[in-house]
Structures are given as structure tokens and as C-alpha cells.
Amino acid sequence: MKFEYVLLALLSFRPYSGYDLRKWLEVEGQFVRSRAHHSQIYRLLGRMVADGWVEFEVDPREGRPDAKVYRLTPLGREELLAWVRSPYDPPSRFQDADFLTRFGFATALDREAAIALVRTELDYRRAQVARNRNRPRTLHFEDPIPEVDEAMAQEIFDRMHELGAGAMDQWIEWLESTLARLEDR
Structure with a gap:
């Protein structure tokens, strides 16, 4: 942006x-x-x-x-x-500043453009969840340096995935409710 x-x-x-x-x-x-x-x-x-x-x-x-x-x-x-x-091309990371800024101003300037923007973001995030939610998340180590704690690394990456999945679910819920409000007006 x-x-x-x-x-x-x-x-x-x-x-x-x-x-x-x-x-x-x-x-x-x-x-x-x-x-x-x-x-x-x-x-x-x-x-x-x-x-x-x-x-x-x-x-x-x-x-x-x-x-x-x-x-x-x-x-x-x-x-x-x-x-x-x-056209809006969503990046891999959600809650991107470009989306939020464009959306924030688009709602005041062109409601149909704001609706299209939210739909694009929502479709992209749903597809992203479908592709990634249940994929294997096992870390693979090959000749790691001695300081690497493999069990701790796996635990932390699993917890980071849980945090990200929860945040993504909350983001999708926000997009859905925001879209409904825009379409109802």
C-alpha cells in the first residue's frame, strides 16, 4: 500500500x-x-x-x-x-495493514468495493485454512547442533500453530460478521 x-x-x-x-x-x-x-x-x-x-x-x-x-x-x-x-491480492499473512487500511476507507467511500474486498479476503482465508489446518506439523531434524532441544522445539511450534489457528478463526468470524453488516445496510 x-x-x-x-x-x-x-x-x-x-x-x-x-x-x-x-x-x-x-x-x-x-x-x-x-x-x-x-x-x-x-x-x-x-x-x-x-x-x-x-x-x-x-x-x-x-x-x-x-x-x-x-x-x-x-x-x-x-x-x-x-x-x-x-483488485486486492491477499498476502499469506492475515490482518495485513493494506487490507485493514483499504477496508477502513473503502467502507466510507464505496460500500460495494468494501464488500468485494471483504469477500476476497474471506474466500482466501477459508481456502488457506482448508489447505493448512490439518497438515502434518512434525518438525524434521537432521544432524542438528547440540543446543537444539527437539522436543521443546516441537512443543513450541505446536503451541504457535494453536495460537495462529485460533487467531485465524477469530479473523474469519470477524470478516463474516462484518460482511453480514455491510450487506444488511
Whole structure:
């Protein structure tokens, strides 16, 4: 996921200054993007202005530097909606930041795109469980170094599988209930 899309999505909600975008990402959006540095935000905003995706007005501030307040342009809107509606290819790890971010913004912008996104994720995770849930999980050792405790390694990997399987089941349950809510609206 490109960070530009997060910024475009936020600007689809309301105009923001670069400072306000960074503050939103630090608090409300802390699970959307971690450690977004202000220089990265301003660099991307500058590129997005050059690309015609956003424009700004200068907001004069008494006793402080003036602020640029950015808003989406029609071209930026088109780019944002193209991202929201673009095909989603689930990665092998579930609860991926790209899915969650795209889903979070898609629900507000295009409910049908959000439904398609959840269906894609749900189908992929169900197939993943079907392929992997009951596969043999025995670790194989061949001439391990003396420090390897084979029994402990097997026990821990089994416990990690149990944790992952439970988390996957919870994720699928969340996807199913979220899909039902989106389809009912």
C-alpha cells in the first residue's frame, strides 16, 4: 500500500494541514501507519500537488508560520477511488495493514468495493485454512547442533500453530460478521 492513498483518503474526509495529518496518524491512525515522519508527509504532499491530486490554500497564522491546508482535487478523487476499487491480492499473512487500511476507507467511500474486498479476503482465508489446518506439523531434524532441544522445539511450534489457528478463526468470524453488516445496510 502506498502512503499516498492514506493521505488521499484522509483528505477525502476534510481538508488537513500537513501538521494535522501527522497528528491524526499519531493518534487516531496509529494502526493505519506507524511512524509517519513529518518530512515524509510534506514530501508526499508536495508530489501530490505536482501530480494534481491535491491543492492547498495558505492559512495565515498570527505569531506562527502560515499553514498550507490541503484538499483533494477531482483528479485526486479519481485516483483514490481507483485504489479503493482496484483488485486486492491477499498476502499469506492475515490482518495485513493494506487490507485493514483499504477496508477502513473503502467502507466510507464505496460500500460495494468494501464488500468485494471483504469477500476476497474471506474466500482466501477459508481456502488457506482448508489447505493448512490439518497438515502434518512434525518438525524434521537432521544432524542438528547440540543446543537444539527437539522436543521443546516441537512443543513450541505446536503451541504457535494453536495460537495462529485460533487467531485465524477469530479473523474469519470477524470478516463474516462484518460482511453480514455491510450487506444488511
